[in-house]
Amino acid sequence: MSFLSKIFDWFGQFSLVSRIAIGIALGATLGSLSPDTANSVSFLGSLFVSALKAVAPVLVFMLVMSSIANQKINQPSNMRPIIILYFIGTLAAAMTAVTLSLMFPIELTLVTSATSATPPQGIGEVLNALLFKMVQNPVEALLQGNYIGILAWAIGLGILLRSANDSSKLVLHDIADAVTGLVRFVIQLAPIGIFGLVAATVAATGLEALLGYSRLLLVLLSAMLIMALIVNPLLVYLKAGINPYPLVFRCLRESGVTAFFTRSSAANIPVNMQLCKDLNLDEDTYSVSIPLGATVNMGGAAVTITVMTLATVHTLGIQVDLATTLLLCVIAALSACGASGVAGGSLLLIPLACGLFGIDNDVAMQVVAVGFIVGVIQDSAETALNSSTDVVFTAAACLAAESKT
Numbered sequence: 001m002s003f004l005s006k007i008f009d010w011f012g013q014f015s016l017v018s019r020i021a022i023g024i025a026l027g028a029t030l031g032s033l034s035p036d037t038a039n040s041v042s043f044l045g046s047l048f049v050s051a052l053k054a055v056a057p058v059l060v061f062m063l064v065m066s067s068i069a070n071q072k073i074n075q076p077s078n079m080r081p082i083i084i085l086y087f088i089g090t091l092a093a094a095m096t097a098v099t100l101s102l103m104f105p106i107e108l109t110l111v112t113s114a115t116s117a118t119p120p121q122g123i124g125e126v127l128n129a130l131l132f133k134m135v136q137n138p139v140e141a142l143l144q145g146n147y148i149g150i151l152a153w154a155i156g157l158g159i160l161l162r163s164a165n166d167s168s169k170l171v172l173h174d175i176a177d178a179v180t181g182l183v184r185f186v187i188q189l190a191p192i193g194i195f196g197l198v199a200a201t202v203a204a205t206g207l208e209a210l211l212g213y214s215r216l217l218l219v220l221l222s223a224m225l226i227m228a229l230i231v232n233p234l235l236v237y238l239k240a241g242i243n244p245y246p247l248v249f250r251c252l253r254e255s256g257v258t259a260f261f262t263r264s265s266a267a268n269i270p271v272n273m274q275l276c277k278d279l280n281l282d283e284d285t286y287s288v289s290i291p292l293g294a295t296v297n298m299g300g301a302a303v304t305i306t307v308m309t310l311a312t313v314h315t316l317g318i319q320v321d322l323a324t325t326l327l328l329c330v331i332a333a334l335s336a337c338g339a340s341g342v343a344g345g346s347l348l349l350i351p352l353a354c355g356l357f358g359i360d361n362d363v364a365m366q367v368v369a370v371g372f373i374v375g376v377i378q379d380s381a382e383t384a385l386n387s388s389t390d391v392v393f394t395a396a397a398c399l400a401a402e403s404k405t
Contacts, residue, residue, distance in 0.1 A: 045199075078398055135152070217377060335353065351368065
């Protein structure tokens, strides 16, 4: 056996999370000691994320369609309580962000650079975009990673295929299993991909760019930690009546860690699907709830939109009343559902919330630019909260249903 084979065998003895931790440590070390070398291996991270993004749309389409098509008629479904938990969790995230922002007001030093992307101009535009995403051509939806459209087509075809013969349903099930096998292979490459991601990030930014916005980051991360460690466990306890922390910590460890570094809820769907399987949850439920959660369960995005908006309000000296802050919570929660499933997707919704306070779009876009500066940590933490919560709420609903039977 060659020396390289022995290394791979030794490395394979560790759990996936342990291997990811090793990749993080090696990547951070390389990025600090040799930025040029780190940049040369950055393609490993890009390759890993691209592989996840390539397989995730096909996986979602096949799993959702196959799950619905093979579901027995009149079989109980746990989707309604999961959707309710998604909405309550996102709204609670916005309210938590408002509370911290009012307790610890932040004033920004606005930058002059701004992103060239065009933000939505109103909640109507967000809803309009969502509706048109639902009716996009399915091939285009798969190619572009439009998960709203993918879900719509998968659910529609799945419902119609419930009346198909058993052999057709079996073919769908086998194809879904085959795609799942590809996903498992890609997931095993996570330590190598995250090594490249961390090395490139540390080499490019270090920590210097974040020091000027440490107070803003502190409020953002505090709100997300409160959601992950207090609010979400409370919702799980109220729903399932169990000690929530073993579940919460496992989801943060196995889902949140990979989501933190890939910075994409969509790319983390395969990880969440595997975690749900390991938790022995109902496949008919999680094959739908996980892709849906990656699209609409955006508590972290609601935190980002709310904190950044109120920081802008405080910077400009605008007075805030209770009614307006409550309306901001609702708008942030609804807008977060329209956040893209890719890195930085929530930032372009900040001008939408700023419009509630009459803030000029040019100023709002400067705040978006600030968001991209702190996004190295903010967007990673946001995605980790969003993605791990998908599994937490799915598990809570499934465990509650099991306790009633």
